[in-house]
Amino acid sequence: MRAMAAAAATAAAWAQRLAGVRGLLLDVSGVLYDGGDGGGTAIPGSVEAVARIKQSGLKLRFCTNESQKSRDKFVGLLQRLGFDISVNEITSPAPAACQILKERGLRPYLLVHDDVLPEFNEMDTSNPNCVVIADSGDSFSYQNVNKAFRVLVSLENPVLISLGEGRYYKESDGLMLDVGPYVKALEYACDIRAEVVGKPAPEFFQAALREMGLEAHETIMIGDDIVSDVGGAQRCGIRALQVRTGKFRPCDEHHPEVKADGYVNDLAEAVDLILQYANK
Known part of the structure; x- marks a missing residue:
């Protein structure tokens, strides 16, 4: 019963x-x-x-x-x-980020994975006035993250757009760092808050x-x-x-x-x- x-x-x-x-x-x-x-x-x-x-x-x-x-x-x-x-x-998040870039006349430095670059083919990336960051995998090198930092710190009103802010995700061989920890590093270094596009x-x-x-x-x-x-x-x-x-x-x-x-x-x-x- x-x-x-x-x-x-x-x-x-x-x-x-x-x-x-x-x-x-x-x-x-x-x-x-x-x-x-x-x-x-x-x-x-x-x-x-x-x-x-x-x-x-x-x-x-x-x-x-x-x-x-x-x-x-x-x-x-x-x-x-x-x-x-x-x-x-x-x-x-990539299409939404592109819409934001177009509406605001932003030219991104793209700290993104090579395989997602086609989503941004229509964007002007010359003389960047913002940074778009995503889960870049092995492209999260010191050199590339530092380039993003230099773009942001050179701007009077820095704009950092992040495709999500996950901490980690799972692959078949274990947990992997996601974009969130790298976003937090740039936020801390530049004293800014990222605009999150995505969950x-x-x-x-x-x-x-x-x-x-x-x-x-x-x-x-x-x-x-x-x-x-x-x-x-x-x-x-x-x-x-x-x-x-x-x-x-x-x-x-x-x-x-x-x-x-x-x-x-x-x-x-x-x-x-x-x-x-x-x-x-």
Whole structure:
């Protein structure tokens, strides 16, 4: 009897958390796949989970801070791993950054990965008056970071635009430093604050909602980052689940500032729950 009561209470709790969900925002790295040699590997059950979401009629948007690949290359990688995904389903920070640069007449010094440079082909990079920084991988050399520092410190009103501010992410061989630590170094050296384009910035999540045509209360975010994915979404009024894949660590469930609306083992379990309870 106690077991039945506990199961009923758990079901009721999930039904309350997931009621009225009409669309999903999915993080990609650590939720769909783990990067690594050869492009990485799909997390077990994630290919099928994405297919089930699409078959269900729920709206779907892939929300990523990926900045080591252009959107075309990124989608090509995911397709090779078996995912049903297209470029127009991706919300990522590079296009938003380009729009900001155009609107404000900014000429960037690009501290970005070589594979994402095509996203900035239309930008004037001569005589830079700002810095755009992203996860540059091995390009985060002292020389390149120092060039960015010199650009910023030479400006009367320095502008640093960051494609996300993640601390680290997971690849198949372990955790990797993300762009955030390098952003903090430039902020400290230049006594400035970066403008973040991407998660956890509210504008990023609001753009994804507009692209889906849904309100925040109709949407749920699924990610592996307790701060950028979960915290960022919740600050916009979006419910958020954290998966125990990717960069997840057990201490995330006891984070001092952010508590997910639910914790699930992986995307497959999240989709099982959403399809079971969202319309109840």
